[in-house]
Amino acid sequence: xxxxxxxxxxxxxxxxxxxxxxxxxxxxxxxxxxxxxxxxxxxxxxxxxxxxxxxxxxxxxxxxxxxxxxxxxxxxxxxxxxxxxxxxxxxxxxxxxxxxxxxxxxxxxxxxxxxxxxxxxxxxxxxxxxxxxxxxxxxxxxxxxxxxxxxxxxxxxxxxxxxxxxxxxxxxxxxxxxxxxxxxxxxxxxxxxxxxxxxxxxxxxxxxxxxxxxxxxxxxxxxxxxxxxxxxxxxxxxxxxxxxxxxxx
Amino acid sequence: xxxxxxxxxxxxxxxxxxxxxxxxxxxxxxxxxxxxxxxxxxxxxxxxxxxxxxxxxxxxxxxxxxxxxxxxxxxxxxxxxxxxxxxxxxxxxxxxxxxxxxxxxxxxxxxxxxxxxxxxxxxxxxxxxxxxxxxxxxxxxxxxxxxxxxxxxxxxxxxxxxxxxxxxxxxxxxxxxxxxxxxxxxxxxxxxxxxxxxxxxxxxxxxxxxxxxxxxxxxxxxxxxxxxxx
Numbered sequence: 139x140x141x142x143x144x145x146x147x148x149x150x151x152x153x154x155x156x157x158x159x160x161x162x163x164x165x166x167x168x169x170x171x172x173x174x175x176x177x178x179x180x181x182x183x184x185x186x187x188x189x190x191x192x193x194x195x196x197x198x199x200x201x202x203x204x205x206x207x208x209x210x211x212x213x214x215x216x217x218x219x220x221x222x223x224x225x226x227x228x229x230x231x232x233x234x235x236x237x238x239x240x241x242x243x244x245x246x247x248x249x250x251x252x253x254x255x256x257x258x259x260x261x262x263x264x265x266x267x268x269x270x271x272x273x274x275x276x277x278x279x280x281x282x283x284x285x286x287x288x289x290x291x292x293x294x295x296x297x298x299x300x301x302x303x304x305x306x307x308x309x310x311x312x313x314x315x316x317x318x319x320x321x322x323x324x325x326x327x328x329x330x331x332x333x334x335x336x337x338x339x340x341x342x343x344x345x346x347x348x349x350x351x352x353x354x355x356x357x358x359x360x361x362x363x364x365x366x367x368x369x370x371x372x373x374x375x376x377x378x379x380x381x382x383x384x385x386x387x
Numbered sequence: 388x389x390x391x392x393x394x395x396x397x398x399x400x401x402x403x404x405x406x407x408x409x410x411x412x413x414x415x416x417x418x419x420x421x422x423x424x425x426x427x428x429x430x431x432x433x434x435x436x437x438x439x440x441x442x443x444x445x446x447x448x449x450x451x452x453x454x455x456x457x458x459x460x461x462x463x464x465x466x467x468x469x470x471x472x473x474x475x476x477x478x479x480x481x482x483x484x485x486x487x488x489x490x491x492x493x494x495x496x497x498x499x500x501x502x503x504x505x506x507x508x509x510x511x512x513x514x515x516x517x518x519x520x521x522x523x524x525x526x527x528x529x530x531x532x533x534x535x536x537x538x539x540x541x542x543x544x545x546x547x548x549x550x551x552x553x554x555x556x557x558x559x560x561x562x563x564x565x566x567x568x569x570x571x572x573x574x575x576x577x578x579x580x581x582x583x584x585x586x587x588x589x590x591x592x593x594x595x596x597x598x599x600x601x602x603x604x605x606x607x608x609x610x611x612x613x614x615x616x617x
Contacts, residue, residue: 283475283477283479284479284481286444286475287475287479287481287531288481288491288492289444289468290442290444290468290472290473290475290535291468291469291472291491291492291534291535291538292465292466292467292468292469292492292538293465293491293492294465297492301481375446376446377443377446377460377464378443378464378465378468379443379444379446379464
């Protein structure tokens with residue numbers, strides 16, 4: 139508690155700066171500080187409960203996947219059945235990664251590990267799903283004439299969509315590839331910083347961070363591929379036709 | 388010995404609705420083998436929609452299209468589109484060289500066949516290695532025609548193929564249409580230019596607001612062209 143009280147001195151400094159310079163941020167600063175304290179106290183109590191009760195932990199993972207799918211589906215507006223596409227992609231990709239990581243005992247199969255690892259996986263797979271799905275939708279809208287030129291040459295709709303699906307899957311992978319390439323150079327990632335602050339040695343922290351990054355690379359690659367396959371299928375109509383989205387936004 | 392029917396493509400009572408609007412009403416049309424049949428009419432009359440029904444880029448909700456007396460829905464769509472090729476208003480070549488464009492979707496084609504298709508389209512063999520994106524619009528349209536010819540089509544659907552070309556390039560495409568028919572191809576040409584229909588077509592179908600208003604020779608349908616409409 140003493141550390142929290144000490145850190146509030148910095149909030150007080152921010153309040154003085156705002157007041158003296160007439161920035162008008164005092165109300166927002168106070169509100170943000172109070173909200174953060176209340177929210178984190180509640181979350182800490184919930185996580186305590188979740189860490190003790192495995193069924194609650196499993197329920198939380200499913201809830202996280204559902205919310206992630208809903209968020210991705212909103213980004214993929216115009217894709218028929220966007221929620222089902224996003225849910226399938228996120229559950230499949232993060233599920234495969236969890237089975238591998240927990241099945242091989244790379245991480246202990248306990249709620250204390252399951253929740254944060256599941257959260258990282260679901261969050262990253264959600265981003266990849268949103269990026270790949272919305273990109274493919276946009277490509278099909280923007281390149282309708284090009285897609286039809288391909289169809290008119292006698293290739294299947296799946297084949298005609300291949301170049302766009304490939305580009306879209308790549309889009310979903312770029313953030314994690316860049317993060318992996320630049321790890322330790324531009325930013326120190328969350329798991330690494332968290333472990334160092336928690337008292338682990340830098341070597342231990344680096345090992346866990348590498349495991350997390352490699353796990354994410356695999357999961358996100360699956361999410362990108364599954365999303366583009368499913369989205370492409372949603373736009374293929376009878377008679378090897380590609381039906382562009384009706385509304386995009 | 389059985390002879391092939393003279394009508395290669397037939398549309399029977401074809402109706403199409405797009406976005407809640409009926410764009411084609413009960414279209415009956417016959418396109419004869421080894422001829423240039425033109426589909427003419429003012430802008431928005433449904434010419435392109437009719438053309439797209441002939442290779443199943445559109446599915447009419449009523450009526451049917453026959454290719455050599457068989458309903459095209461009974462033909463595998465990819466095979467149908469190789470038999471009934473299509474040239475679009477704007478030439479669309481994919482990134483890469485002309486060779487990769489001609490070979491798109493086809494395995495094991497030798498250069499000899501590609502060169503034959505290029506030459507039939509009025510382009511020299513040296514174009515095979517040219518960057519497809521660096522061609523002039525006229526050259527690109529010819530490369531698109533070559534890309535369709537490589538698939539040995541029986542019918543070529545051409546949707547306003549000269550609308551983005553200058554006068555000289557248009558004249559060359561019109562002359563090319565004549566030579567393709569002489570080589571045994573059947574062509575269905577959509578154009579809003581009645582003069583072009585008269586120059587290259589032996590038959591014409593006049594569409595106005597999605598309905599067939601007249602059919603016959605291009606000169607016959609000219610009399611029925613709606614007044615004050617271009």
